[in-house]
Amino acid sequence: MRAxxxxxxxxxxxxxSERPVTDDDLAPLLQAARMAGSAKNDEANRLVVCRSREVRTALAAAGDFTSWIDTVPVVIAFAAPDDKLRLFDVGRQAQNLMLAAHELGMATCPVTFQHHDRSAAAVDAPAGWTVPMAVTVGWPAADAPASPLQRRRVELGELxxxxxFPQPDEPPVTRAE
Ligand SMILES: Cc1cc2nc3c(=O)[nH]c(=O)nc-3n(C[C@H](O)[C@H](O)[C@H](O)COP(=O)(O)O)c2cc1C
Incomplete structure (x- = not known):
């Protein structure tokens, strides 16, 4: 697929699906995350590949919209020391990882942990570290319903x-996709 x-x-x-996610499946995803640049070239983030039922269940309780994540075989948690926690860096790594997975036909979804005490405890993060986000990774279910949240994006002219910023009396701009 073209990029x-x-x-x-x-x-x-x-x-x-039930299909397991192997180390070979994960390798290019982790490499893609690794190659994202970072502010000041700090490379401060660490990724925790969570496969055990116990850890995935604990992570499922760390977000307000994450109750489903223990049904997915792998949850990759993003961790950073508090003084270097930059969500832009986390986002770049996460998107690299998800795009590499998508190219290989895998299913991913980013999730947010609102309860940082629980997400840090779930992966035994060191004191002073935060685990704000994760990406779920699996092979797509054959009979998966269309995501209820799946929707068209805002028009380019609005984005x-x-x-x-346009003034209230200016006509809306149209841009070709
Ligand atoms: C920063 C971020 C946090 C998200 N957190 C959650 C989450 O906690 N739980 C969840 O089910 N989906 C989460 N999502 C997924 C969004 O709901 C999804 O990107 C959006 O609905 C678009 O879905 P689509 O690509 O299928 O259209 C998150 C997405 C982003 C970008």
Whole structure:
């Protein structure tokens, strides 16, 4: 798949099959995350590959919209020391990982942990570290329903402004996709 096609067809998939995710399956995903740049080249983030039922269940209780994540075979938690926690860096690693997975036909979804005490405890993070996000990884279920959250994105003309935000009396801008 062309990189552009991989990017624009990626959807967040929550329903996975029984097919196990092997170390070989994960290797290119982890390498893709590793190659993301980081602010000040700190490379401060660490990834925790969570496979055990116990840890996935603990992580499922660490977010307000994560109750389903223990049904997915692998949850990759992103951790960072508090003084270097930059969500932009986490996002770049997560998106690299998810796009590499999508190109290989795997299903991924990012999730948020609102309860940082629980997410840190779930993976035994060192004191002073935060685990704000994770990405679920599996092979897509054959009979997965379309995501109820799956939706069209805002129009490009609404997403993108030129130089400044438009004034209330300016007509909406149309941009080709
Ligand atoms: C930063 C971020 C946090 C998210 N957190 C959650 C979450 O906690 N639980 C969940 O089920 N989905 C979560 N999602 C997935 C979004 O719901 C999803 O990206 C959105 O609905 C678009 O889905 P689609 O790509 O299938 O259209 C998160 C997405 C992002 C980008």
């Amino acid at each position: 552009y096609d991989t990017i624009v067809t990626k959807r967040d998939l929550r329903h996975t 993108v402004h030129e130089d400044r």
